Amino acid sequence: MSILKLDLCCLHLIGEKSDMKKIKIGIMGYSNIAKKSIIPAAINHPDFELCFIGSRSLEKQIEIHEKYNIASGTYEDLLKTDIDAVYVSTPVALHYKYGLQVIDAGKHLLLEKTFTNNYETTLDLLEKGESKKVVVMEALMYQYHPLLSIIKNLLKEGSIGEIKQIEAFFGFPHLDNKDFRYNKVLGGGAILDALVYPLSLVTKLLGNANELMETDLKVHSSIQFNNELDIDENGTLLLENQFTRAVISYGFGLAYRNEYRLWGTEGILTVKRAFSRPENFTNQILLEKNTTQTLIDVPKANHFTFMLYEFSNKIHAKTYKKDSELLFRMKLIDKIYKEGYKL
Numbered sequence: 001m002s003i004l005k006l007d008l009c010c011l012h013l014i015g016e017k018s019d020m021k022k023i024k025i026g027i028m029g030y031s032n033i034a035k036k037s038i039i040p041a042a043i044n045h046p047d048f049e050l051c052f053i054g055s056r057s058l059e060k061q062i063e064i065h066e067k068y069n070i071a072s073g074t075y076e077d078l079l080k081t082d083i084d085a086v087y088v089s090t091p092v093a094l095h096y097k098y099g100l101q102v103i104d105a106g107k108h109l110l111l112e113k114t115f116t117n118n119y120e121t122t123l124d125l126l127e128k129g130e131s132k133k134v135v136v137m138e139a140l141m142y143q144y145h146p147l148l149s150i151i152k153n154l155l156k157e158g159s160i161g162e163i164k165q166i167e168a169f170f171g172f173p174h175l176d177n178k179d180f181r182y183n184k185v186l187g188g189g190a191i192l193d194a195l196v197y198p199l200s201l202v203t204k205l206l207g208n209a210n211e212l213m214e215t216d217l218k219v220h221s222s223i224q225f226n227n228e229l230d231i232d233e234n235g236t237l238l239l240e241n242q243f244t245r246a247v248i249s250y251g252f253g254l255a256y257r258n259e260y261r262l263w264g265t266e267g268i269l270t271v272k273r274a275f276s277r278p279e280n281f282t283n284q285i286l287l288e289k290n291t292t293q294t295l296i297d298v299p300k301a302n303h304f305t306f307m308l309y310e311f312s313n314k315i316h317a318k319t320y321k322k323d324s325e326l327l328f329r330m331k332l333i334d335k336i337y338k339e340g341y342k343l
């Protein structure tokens with residue numbers, strides 16, 4: 001087995017902006033993900049100044065102020081400030097409502113995954129962003145880790161030939177049943193919470209989304225449904241056309257699995273800890289070709305920090321164009337809900 005070290009190919013994300021003014025950012029919703037990942041990443045980020053955190057609860061507003069010495073108040077207070085951008089991390093079913101408020105207030109929007117719970121509302125937010133000239137971006141962090149750039153480079157170099165099959169898995173044990181993921185009204189369910197990661201990998205790696213649709217993509221989906229809670233708990237999805245195929249298993253109530261394998265005409269790439277990676281975590285990609293096995297180092301990185309770089313680059317470059325991959329993915333999600341076979 002040989003070990004290959006690749007140059008980091010993610011540095012293009014970090015622009016030369018040292019002389020530019022910091023972007024004033026606020027946070028809507030004092031959520032677990034904000035506390036654990038986004039607040040620390042924003043406080044330490046060279047491109048942003050974290051100015052305000054909005055919460056519905058007075059108790060939390062006091063905690064925020066005491067803990068971070070940052071201004072706090074209600075969501076309404078947040079939108080009245082002179083901040084440039086807002087990160088929203090409410091339950092999924094509320095993303096559309098709060099996303100709209102942010103855009104209407106003329107502020108750039110970084111909206112947690114899954115962007116909204118259907119295609120129509122996603123399209124509406126993206127169109128409103130374009131017409132208001134604000135950046136509207138989904139906070140799907142894994143795609144900004146150098147890991148994905150390394151994989152894309154390996155594919156570009158032809159390391160496994162043409163991709164014929166993607167197998168991807170993202171699932172974990174049940175969470176506390178009070179979590180919003182078990183509440184239909186708040187946008188619960190595994191499709192919106194877990195499937196979105198491997199599904200976005202597939203739509204990204206298989207290239208131009210519209211081309212995929214045009215080449216007659218077939219969608220087969222089976223969903224383990226919890227009738228009592230009226231939410232989907234886990235499932236399997238098969239996407240295929242005449243060129244390629246993807247098999248995805250995902251959901252809650254499973255042993256932790258977070259990986260994918262790309263099976264090409266000339267080799268296989270296996271990636272572990274693919275979607276959620278702690279910032280100090282490092283491992284290797286396995287490349288198998290005939291009888292040769294090569295390990296490729298994946299560096300440590302904080303994908304939330306890289307995601308914020310992407311957001312600031314878009315703001316500086318005035319990139320207001322609709323995200324076609326996101327739209328295509330939401331179209332697929334609608335189809336999976338509508339046509340998925342419920343077990």
Ligand SMILES: NC(=O)c1ccc[n+]([C@@H]2O[C@H](COP(=O)([O-])OP(=O)(O)OC[C@H]3O[C@@H](n4cnc5c(N)ncnc54)[C@H](OP(=O)(O)O)[C@@H]3O)[C@@H](O)[C@H]2O)c1
Nearest residue numbers: 029030031032033055056057089090091092112113114141
């Ligand atoms: N990218 C990632 O790595 C990642 C990881 C986990 C979660 N997420 C996404 O981030 C979002 C939040 O997830 P989370 O696990 O952090 O959730 P959470 O801890 O339950 O936080 C959600 C927050 O939304 C606010 N909220 C507003 N209206 C609400 C309502 N009616 N009911 C409940 N909460 C309400 C609350 O903030 P206030 O009480 O302060 O107003 C609450 O703290 C989701 O969209 C999720 O998919 C992303």
